[in-house]
Amino acid sequence: MNSFSFESRNPAGEKERFFSELRQFAVDSGWSPAISNEVELVIEEWWTNLISYGLVGQPHPLIKVCVNTNSRSVILEIEDNGMPFDPTLRPGPDLSLPLEQRPIGGLGIYMIKKLTRQMHSERRAGRNILRIEKDLTRPVLGTGQR
Numbered sequence: 001m002n003s004f005s006f007e008s009r010n011p012a013g014e015k016e017r018f019f020s021e022l023r024q025f026a027v028d029s030g031w032s033p034a035i036s037n038e039v040e041l042v043i044e045e046w047w048t049n050l051i052s053y054g055l056v057g058q059p060h061p062l063i064k065v066c067v068n069t070n071s072r073s074v075i076l077e078i079e080d081n082g083m084p085f086d087p088t089l090r091p092g093p094d095l096s097l098p099l100e101q102r103p104i105g106g107l108g109i110y111m112i113k114k115l116t117r118q119m120h121s122e123r124r125a126g127r128n129i130l131r132i133e134k135d136l137t138r139p140v141l142g143t144g145q146r
Contacts, residue, residue: 002029004067011063012051018065019044029069034139038115039067039074042132045108046078054082054128062127069136073117076132085128086121087112115140 004025008014019040026036043065055061064079087109112132113119120131 002069005065007062007064009060009062011047011055011061015047015051018047022065022067025067031136032139034142035074035134035136038139038141039076039134042112042115042134043076043078045112046130049108050080050082054080054085056082058082072135072137074134074136076130076134078130078132080128081126082128084123086123087130088119088121 062081066077068075117133
């Protein structure tokens with residue numbers, strides 16, 4: 001089992017450093033480019049949501065990301081001290097509506113759910129803990145070959 005963790009009290013300022021370290025971890029762990037891209041998409045979407053909504057007004061923002069892998073899956077655990085939020089309770093978007101009639105929001109969470117095997121959320125000790133499992137053996141979006 002390989003693992004990687006990152007903690008930031010300046011999530012907006014340290015986002016690029018986190019993703020640089022995550023990319024190196026993915027290479028060292030032997031992930032395919034397609035799997036690496038999908039894991040990045042999932043974390044990027046969640047990190048952006050935290051900065052844009054969840055941590056707004058938090059004087060001491062905190063994000064912790066733990067990545068644990070085995071040969072078949074990756075477990076992402078993202079912890080934050082933002083406002084309480086459980087993305088697993090969000091309904092999926094109504095994709096039958098024309099784009100201009102859809103309410104804003106919800107597509108990022110929908111994408112995370114589609115790219116991963118399962119998602120669990122809980123609130124503990126004033127923190128949101130999002131646990132996501134992703135299959136490492138088969139990308140959802142394709143091979144990533146060009």
